[in-house]
Structures are given as C-alpha cells and as structure tokens.
Amino acid sequence: MNTKEILHSFAYPGAAFRGKPFWSWNGELRGEELVRQAHIMKEMGLGGYFMHSRTGLITEYLGKEWFELINEVADVAAADGMEAWLYDEDRWPSGSAGGEVTVDPQYRMKSLVVTEMPMERYESGEAPFALYVGKVDGINLWGYRELTGDLSPAAVRAAAEELAPAHADEPGEWRVLRFDIVPDACNSNYNGTTYIDTMSRKATDRFIELTHEQYREKCGDRLGTSIKGIFTDEPHRGRCMDDRREQDGIMICSMCWTDDLFGEFRRRYGYDARPIIPELFYRMRGELVAPIKLHYIDLADNLFLENFAEPLNDWCEKHGIVFTGHVLHEDSLMNQTVPEGSLMRFYEHMGYPGIDCLTEHNRCYWIVKQLASTARQTGKRWMLSELYGCTGWQFNFKSHKAVGDWQALFGINLRCQHLSWYTMEGESKRDYPASILHQSPWYKDYAKVEDYFARFGLVMYEGEPDCDVLVLNPIESLWCQAYAGWAHWLSNASADVAPYEERYAQLFHMLTDQQIDFDYGEEDMMSRLGGVSRGADGKPVLTIGKASYRTVVVADMLTIRPTTLALLRRFADMGGKVIFAGDLPTYVDAVRSDEPARLAADCETVPFDGEALAAAVRANGGAYVSVTRADGTPETDVFAQVRRNFGGDGYAVVVLNTDREAGRRGMTLSLRVPDGYAVQEWNMETGERYDASALAHRAGDCTAIDLSLEPAGTRCFVLTHEAEALPPVRTWRTVAEATVRGEFLCNRDEPNVCVLDWTRWRWAGEPEFHALAEVLKADRQVRDSLGLEHRGGEMLQPWYAKQYDTKHYGELELEYAFEIGEMPEGTVYLAGERPELNHYAINGVALTSTDINDFWIDDCFKKMQIPAGALRLGRNTVTVRVSFMRTTNIEALYLVGEFGVKAQGQICTLTGLPKRIGCENYENYGLPFYTGCMTYRLTPEQYRGILGDAADQAERILLSPASFTGGCVKVSAMGRTTVLGWEPYEADVTEAVRAGASIDVTVVGTRRNVFGPLHQIPKIAGACGPGNFMTEGAGWTDEYSLIDSGLTGITLRAQV
16 A cells, blocks of 8 residues: 555555454344344444354255355355355364264264283174284384284284393383274264365365356356455374273374375375384484384374365465464474474465464464464465453443454464354354453444454555564474373473473564564474575575575574575575574484584574574674663563554554553663654554654664653654654653542343243143253253263254154253342343243243334343233242243243342342442442343532642543443443543543533443353353353352453543
8 A cells, every 4th residue: 555545545444454353153143133133233334244054053064045145144144345264164173074074984083093012802703904022112113013914912922032032121011002093983063974084185175076167056156256265273183193092901092194194105205104103103213313203293284284174275275264263273294293293384275264263262373373484475465363252241331452463463363353243042042252242231332342453464464574584493302202192182281392382482572572573494304495695785685486585593593494494504605694502403303413503503593592593683783772770771571563664665663562461661671773753652442643753863873762651552653764744753641640438329231130040941731840050051952861961062963964854752841930029120131042932931921022123132032021910029930831942942041121130049039129229249239140231320519629729730531441341331421422442441521520421431241240150160261162161170169150240430541
C-alpha cells in the first residue's frame, strides 16, 4: 500500500485483518439461523468465518443439505464483504472425512509395535513382522540377532545361548523383541473407524476425493471467489515411541509406520533399516545417538509432507483456493517431533501457514517465530493462528488482547478465534467454551477488539521485518536421541533431551528480551533453499529462499547436517559472521565428528549467556532496536518489532509489555535510523494519530523515544519523512482522585436466572427414583445402565448415530426441584432443550413452547411460560419425560424471571430482588447465576464534591472502574458510550461532570457463573474443555463454585 492507502485502512480497517473464527456447526442446522448468525458476526467486527463441523452436528456431514447451507452462507459472506472459509473434516484431526476414508482398512493409520518379553513368555503363533532376541538393560541394548525361518521358542532360546558368551560381562537379560504392524483401534471420534495413514498418498487421495472434490462439485465457482480457502486441522503422522507401557514383565511401544517405509528408507539413506530396527527403539551399547533414529524420524516427516501436505496444497492451488490450518501441536521441540517431526517444513507447503495456540497463559512465543521464519523465507505474507481455545467463559477483553498481542507482534495476521457456536444444545455447550458469538453478553461490543487487531495486523503486514539474524533450529538434535519411552505422548520423558528443550526456550529470550529480532533456520530447508551472496552494500549475506541474514547463531546443537556445515563454511569464508554459543555440535548426521569444532575455531565462540550473545550479535551492526530502563539496563519484559520501508521509506515500531499485571515507566525506546524522521504515535485502539516529536530526541545514530507502557500494553510509533499537522501526544498529571463505593441504582439487561442442574431419574415402571445427582453424572448413570458410551468430545456424532442407532431404549423420567421463599414478580419461564421431544411439566402442569424463535441466550434454550398459579411457596418440582435414545441429552434447566436466588447445596431457593446494588459480588444480592449486563448509575449527588476544587481546575476528568469482574465495562453519559476493554480502563466524563449529569457504568458479564463449570475445584483451571464439567474427587464440589462478579467501586480522576 502507499501512504494514503495505509492511513485510510488504519482509520477504517476492512475485513482483511479482522478475525475469522471457527464457526462451530454443531447442531441441527437451519439456513435462517445461520444467516442470522452470519450477520451478527459482521456486527461484531469480524471479517469472516471458517464453517466447521463440530461435536453435536445433527445435519448430515457432507450430505445434500450440508452443501446447500455452505453455499447459502458463502453467498451471505460475499454480500456482507466478508470471507467464507471451508474446513476439511468432521471435527478433527483432518483426513478421515468423518470416518468414511477409513471404512476401507487399507487407508488406516498403523504402527510398528515392539513387544519386549521374557524368553519364557514367548509363544510362537501368528507370524510377526520381525523377531529378534536381544540382551536388554532398560533402554540399552547390548547385542541382538534377527530370527528368520524357525521362530519357535526353542529357536529363540538357542539364539540367545549362542550370543550369550560374547555378552557375558554386560548388564541386562536376554529377551524376545517381537515387531508387528498394528492398525489403530477403531473409536467413536472417527464414527467407528480410525484415523488415516497420512504417509500414504493413496489414503490422502481418497480423502481428497471424498471431501475436496465434493466441495468442488457442489460449490462450483464459489471456490476462489466467495469461498476463500480451506482449513486442515491437526493432521499428524502417528506415534514416535511415546506410548511405552509395561505390565507383567512385558513392554510395548509404537512407532509410526506406512507400507514400504523400509524401501523408501533404503532409497534415501543408502542402507537397510530392517536388520537394525532394534537400534531405533533402544540405545545400542548405551550410545546416546544413532543415525537410524535421526533418519527414521526424518523420513517419516518427509513422507507426511510429500503424501499429505503437498497433495492438499497442490489441489488448493489448482482450484484457486488457499490451503491453511495447522498440524498437531507446536509448543516445544518434543511436541512437534512426536506427532509430526519438523513443523517448519510443513509450513512451506501451505498457502497461509498456521499454528494452534491454546489456553490463556501459553507463553511458547517461539511457535509464532518458527512460523514467521518459514513464511518470510518462502515469501508468504499471511499467517494464521487458531487462538483463544480452552480459555473458559470468564475470558475477557483484556485477555483477548493479551493473548493476541504477542502473536500479532510476531506476524500473525489471520486470527482464527476458537470458537463461535451455532448452538449450545447438548454436548455442544461444553465444547471448549467460551462462544465468541451472540451467546456471550459482550458480543455487541466485540468490534472494539476487532478494530484494534485489524489495525495491528495492518501495521505488521506493511513494510519488511528489520531482521538479519538467523538461529539454527536444533530439532534434529532431539531426533537422534529417540528411544522407546523417551516421551509420554507430547511430554518429554528423557533427562538427556530436557536440556535441549530448556535451552531452546532460553535462547529465544536471550535475544527477544533484548529486542533482537531473528529467524530460525531449519536444516532441511537450508539444504534446499540456502545460499551465500553479497548484499547491496557488498557485505556477505546468507540467504534462505527470499530472506537474507548477516549473522548466524549456532547454539546448543548435538548434531548438525553436512549441508549446513558447508553453507556456514562458505558464509564464514566470505567474511560472514557465525557465532557458536555454548556447547559445540559433536555429531554430523548423528555420526561423531570434529568438523563442527574445526568450523567454530574459525568463527566467534561465546558462552551460552544472554549478555555475551547479545553483545556478539549487536557488534555485527545491522538492525538495531532496544528498550532500556532509566539506569540503561535492558527492559526484558518488553518485546519489539520493527518494519522498515513502511509506507515507502519510513519505519514502524511496535512495543509490547508482556507483564499483564504491572506497567512500565521511565523507559527509552531506541531505533537505529538516519536523522530527519518525524515521529508519530498511531493509536491502534482508536485509529487516531499523534505528533510524538515531544517524546523523541537523537542519541548518537539512533532516534530515542521516551516510553511508558500499561500492563499488557502496546504502543506503535511511525517514523516518516512526510510532515503532518497532528495533535501532539499529551502527558497528563493527576491532581485529585476519589472512589465512590456504597450502593447504586442498578439495571439489568436480562432477567435473572436460576440453574437447575441436579436431578433424579427412573425408568417408566420403576417404583423409586435413583439418588439425586448432578445432571451430567445422571446422564452417565443412565448410559451405563444401557451399556452406551458416555457423551463427550469424542462421542459418535449425532448425524452418524441417528443413521445407525434409532433404537428407543425406554421412557425416562427426570425430576428437578427448587424452593420458593418469596413468589416472583411477573412472568417466569422455564428454558429447556428440545420441547418437541421432551415433555416438560412443573408441579404437574404441562409446559409448551409456542414460538420456535423465542429463546433464552441460545436458540436451543426454548422458553416455556409457566402458567399463573403453577408455582407455589415451598418445594416445586419440574418433571421431564422422554423416550430415551442414544442421541438424547440430559441437561440442566433454567428458570428465567424477576426473582432473587439463594444457591446453597443442591436445591436453590427463589427470593426477592433488591432495587439497588452495592460493590460486592452479585451473589450477595440474589444474583449468583446472573451473567448479563449490570448498569450502576452514578448520580451527581454521589460524585459532587469528591474531587474538591480540582474538579473545576482540571482540564479533563476520567472515570475508571476501581476493579471489576466481567468481559468489559461501558461508560455512558450525555449520549456517548465508551467501551473499556483493557488498561488504562479510562473514560473521559468531563462534559458529564461539568453538566451535573448522571453517568452509567455497565459491567458486561461473561457466562461463567451460569454455564460453568459450576462444580469444579479450583474455580479456574489452566484449560477448559469437556472434562472440566465432569471432575471427580478433590476436583469436584456439590456446592456451586462461582467466580467473583460485579464492580468494586467507581473512581474519578482529575488531570491537568
């Protein structure tokens, strides 16, 4: 963009940089409701959506109606100026087409499984894939032999006896090592089949045939126009010796496998793996490193790319759509290695490469840096992150900003929010809340978040990263150490690997905490895309694809490729700077070698220390940005990114305070640029721009800017040669401050609610009810009595189950109870699911839903008016009768109306409601489950005089919530509303105070205290998903485990 276009887009950001959430199609889909929700997303400031089949889908996946609805919604997106994206699977991981691919066993994922057993336990039977006898001592193997032909127990014993003398002095015992090719077990996540063999091209071709080709046929020319692209989710290539288990002296462990893997191995690496396959699973004679380990994982990675990633990307490119998404897990080197290998290689084969960054407090910053490195090296400008997943209903605007900020800083510009639910029916309501859609009270205010990130994404997209440092990625140094049990699924279990993981994270912070930008170099990519040349200034540069570097850092690698050594040697010989930090590599392609040491002797070596490494990197000149404290030391909690050639020949720099609790003051931001630039500050929250020259001065060859940051705060400065008349940045001083507490007139935007989530159940004809139980536990009891699977994220999809299990298991009766201490005012409703299937009654009076569009919070909760006179003081009982099927859901019910609630124990009591509310939890005012908006009216009588004479002398008066719990706060006065999403949580109320007007302060709630989890201990977990609603033991309480709610006070601040 030119400068004029950038300025316009910054002020009025369009759809391109706005979020495109996972739109969870998870129920019985209706076109009218889908269109309504699509328009709501537009109103929320979103830029599009990924149409994503999820747990709970009732409409047949890839059926006729499915495609009709896809097309209808894609057309709506085009009309609304939004982007519609496909999703390539029924739930995840991608590849099975809802289990249809793997109905055919030849396409199923399989593993090479070793079974290690004592000699006396071995019995000949079905022929194994391979059989060995070996002397085993834990993970060490001291000798072995393959048996062929005669595989009898006698032959095994004879082989061991023959080998024994040569190994008499070595530890361990002789054991049988049996290898088998074992297909994955069928499970409900794939609707009764399995995942696919992603290293098999024919399996991928079948997936494309059943999925992509159907979209091509049914969507026609929408592909590449109204349908932008397709998302692939969490594909992987299988196990990597991470499932070791032992019982009764037998050990079993699995490794990924595909047909003809050994043939491919021989062709690519020049030796036969089969005769030495035990050396993959064990350490031969205690050796830490072995080539077969490195090569096997490398091969599996490449087969995954060649036979899954590349065909999908090729198909998308051929048909004019973008291939995006992410693979399974990125957070650490081991996270990548176990299910895939090297993710940087996968990103190379995506149109818009992407990651998955789950939970609120994930600080694995390097996952975006890995992605951005590949993207820059391969010339890709768009990078996706699936973010906000598993965060819970209490996740507020400040958290949306904080989690998104560091990812946007490092280059994420396609935010795929997880998750926006079509419906909350049944199990869907526990599918990793919260829902970023109309179910959340703050949805009408969400444009504040989107406007901010749209501007952030624009700034980081324009110009070029000022990055000339390359850090070698050491992932192959893990691969060469693999053995059976080295990981427990994704978690490292090897003491030898742990230091590499730790130092990988440390190295990131050594550089980034001192604002030194860098890219990672992946050795396979370097072998294909690497080169050495001279830049425009005649100085040597090392290139990887479209990116170039002046400094290369080799740190904490155990093994290095010969191609990498050769490239570094050429660069060093040309005068390029190569820095070796810490221990030198001692292997080349997993074979001991002194070649790395010889190269290091001709380069610079430094300790594995942040200050030493930063000094060595900065000594080479090039890009320079720093943030320092008043004493001149680095401010390590602040990250920075620079874009050069911004709007032509300008610069943009964005700084981020990674500390979410405390601000930073008295800092200096220094940027090495020529003199003569005007400094502006661009406010990414409001779109306003300011003259920041009062903050800037020259310091040597740098422009220095006075800097302060709020907790989790960001600031954007632009250096330009184009002079403009902009308002100056103001520095304000507080001269008076006071906080109003006590009681306020209040107003709610929703009726109150009482949760009924305890029930008794019995089958028709049973004389007694089963004991009172929480609804989900009752649901499991019912299913256990029938021998049915429990509901959950991996249950059979309803669309599938209703085709193959239409049995009615019997008439079920449920009973929910509550007390009334004071009769409610006005009409009371019962909100429940599927009144057309469930027969609801209260105290024997039948209830009906008369309007399909009359619902509470979500379309699934149909409102049924309780007739006058049906309620009574004391005990009241709601009964539900249903003909129970596999697809029946036992769920909580909700009373909705004007009443208070006392929530103690398992039976709630309806009480009266106060007219005023104080600065305490809602629960203290009869509102324990209330999660809508609560408006506190601050009257002139309450604030008049509290600031003293300063109120008249101040240039402005700001209002802030003292503290609050909710999604955000809104301040309304004199016809103007300000949404406060994050620090500094300030609204200008000068005009209102001068006029003596009332000021409304609205806490916009979250749904945590109504939709839960309501019985979890602790109240907030690190991640929130289906399992958090079914905790047991110390993780469960029968009482209601509610979080804080409401406002603790209203602060006014006079400033000059």
